Amino acid sequence: MSLHRQLQQRAAEGRPVRVGLIGAGKFGSMYLAQVPRTPGVHLAGIADLSPDGARANLARVGWPAERSAARSLDDALAQGTTHVGDDWQALVRHPAIDVVVECTGHPIAAVDHCLEAFAHGKHVVNVTVEADAFCGPLLARKAAEAGVVYSMAFGDQPAMICDLVDWARTCGFPVVAAGRGHKWLPHFCDSTPETVWGHYGLTPEQAARGGLNPKMFNSFLDGSKPAIESTAVANATGLAVPAEGLRYPPGSIADIPYLTRPRAEGGVLDKKGMVEVISSLRPDGTPIDYDIRMGVWVTVEAETDYIKHCFEEYNAHTDDTGRYFSLYKRWHLIGLEVGMSVASVALRREATGVATGWHADVVATAKRDLKPGDLLDGEGGYTVWGKLQPATRSVHMGGLPLGLAHDVKVIRPVARGTCLTWADVAIDTHTPAYRIRREMETALSPAD
Template sequence: MNLFPKLQKRAEEGNPIRVGLIGAGKFGSMFLAQASRLPGIHVVGVADLSPDNAKSNLDFVGWPTERYAAANLDDAFAKGTTHVGEDAAALIAHPGIEIVIEATGHPPAAVEHCLYAFGHGKHVINVTVEADAFCGFGLAQAAEKAGVIYSMAYGDQPALTCDLVDWARTCGFIVTAAGRGHKWLPKYRASTPETVWDHWGLTKEQAERGRLNPKMFNAFLDGSKPAIESAAIANATGLAVPAEGLLFPPGSVDDIPTLMRPESEGGVLAHEGIVEVVSCLTRDGEQIQNDIRKGVWVCFRGDTDYIKNCFEEYKVTTDPSGRYMSLFKKWHMIGLELGVSIAAVGLRKEATGFATCHNADAVAVAKRDLAAGEMLDGEGGYTVSGGLRPSSISVPQGHLPLGLAHNVKLLTPIKEGAVVTWADVEADTTSAAYELRKEMEVATLAKQKAA
């Protein structure tokens, strides 16, 4: 509860936390919009494959030109300004950088950047949750071995959900479920970048004004991001996931305690201790009032009559039995909140969530009948969407992680709704992401057999 005063102290001492940002897209731009308001944090460099686009985004969010006009990283470090370039490796390796923020949104590249940063003794805040979903546990282990910190990005829903779960457990409550909200109807599974804005609720003009990427936003709509983020939450908290994927039960924030109980008690859960997503639409497509579409929540149980009575005495919203309650954060502000992670990692040497196990995967599911020879285009595209599965199913059955379903050729035809497997694709076996994932699968299989 004292991060901001500590940041102020670092500023007063002339010793800010020095960070490097890789990827100046939507998330990165949102963080950069806040950076000038954050004492004790110095963005030494921004690396992007298109420096001109990065500079345009800096202009767009209000940075004066002179602030990012440093000729190189050394110049930026000395003057307290920022250098914009395209060399991510140089940014990572610069001795003045303490924390690397990986925000490319490109899973294989993100894994390479993380591992390279660990090798240079740098902490990493990984915004590219698609990479965390399929090899977060491997990255966390690699960071621990290197003696550095690997962290989720505060502002994204996984880190915020982990925060709520940690709060509930630290208070002594029994967590029955946790997750995020979403706007969901089954037909959205087939959505493409061409249909996303009508479903999302924005006009094309509004999307263009905000420089919004239709493929990225479609990844939210078609169920991919909910699967990805739910996998990350499960792997960070140790919660389980539904065997056949997310149910997306419709409900308001006040419905969460009733929904997130075991089926035996009138809820939707197969059992306690699970990740789920609540939809803001009824199955008929009607908007639910007081929804949790943009937020996160945790549901927990009071296991004694005394705690039940406390819930009643303090007039909290519970399920009909009075034993289940929820706490929620109704909104998440994405990159605008990233300063919390930077402060936590830089000041306390503490991650804002990281994978502690390999419980779950977001796997590639065919959006339509796919023919052999087609190229998969990853989350939010035209060919596949994400489906959440327990690793006890996904690993033994050889399911292809969605984060590695980018620009890979299908070797066999796949029916709509079927999960794509490693055997169905011509995978790039030379990437660091592939190698780390396969190492994780071997370890996960061994653990499953031992159990």
């Protein structure tokens, strides 16, 4: 039975999937816009550091005020309405909640939320992929030990890439490469919140008018977010990562099967079976027509002449050998699609992407020469960007994961372009996020 039919059945039986949302910002608001239109789902509670801001976002997406007026979570459950507050612990501990959607975008807090949810028997859809990037393999293990499902969020590109990879493998195709698109030029890795709008083609006034967060947007532009998302994909699918980080080959959708094949065959890959990101800009900065900037793709190989001939007969767009074919989705709808994950984990107990091993990592890398006393400001900021690395290399160097490079003091000089290590910083060792990362380094052996 389809997920939608199952949700309709749950609605008819008066047994909706009961959801708790932590974080009602932009991503969370997009999910909130869809909840009233989804049968068999009851968003019982929202926890946000600013309940008034959450209510304002509810109004923005079209919720009537009475729908979120419940004075307590128990009232909301009894009335079929939604409680809005700031107590995330009460939300994840309530016995009636089935699924927690972690949507804060704060990786250290997200780890706390996930672990507490597991401890109280809740499935988790983790939108905060930054947390998954530095400790997802161990979060997945802890969820399994607790008997619950931990999942990446459909609508975000990593889960959608995982879906394409699963499609390919289920159909019997070997996956040659998979990934997403991005607007990229090499100097973007030095971008800061002060320079981001020029690269995006917006004025600071336009950005302010739209309420756009320059640090968040810069985390995409400077390569941190593509590295984070590629790490999540590699750890979920077992695909390898480039030895020297993402290459961002420029190309249109038509170019993907040419670019995403081994170098020995004219492509950019070290070998078959890797993650990569395709740039929508030529090296001179001009845009490429029919780009994959906002989408995802997978490249597969025809292993026999018969399959190759089938590609030809059905006009599949391949490379010039006819062996490599790329399937793609040109767009993703972010939080508007999270309902797929909520339904999947609640009804089928299946994740829409989850780490199955430790293959990749994102290491904080200096944007400028850093000196003792400098304070790291995390992804998208002024001090570091995230570089995709094989997990074995990261562990060997003692690399500082980007997700933990927030409000951390530098204690020795680090040259621009250098990956930071644990020894370069003074870090709070008492947070659950730090402890689970170090536990992962001990408990899980990175896979080549």
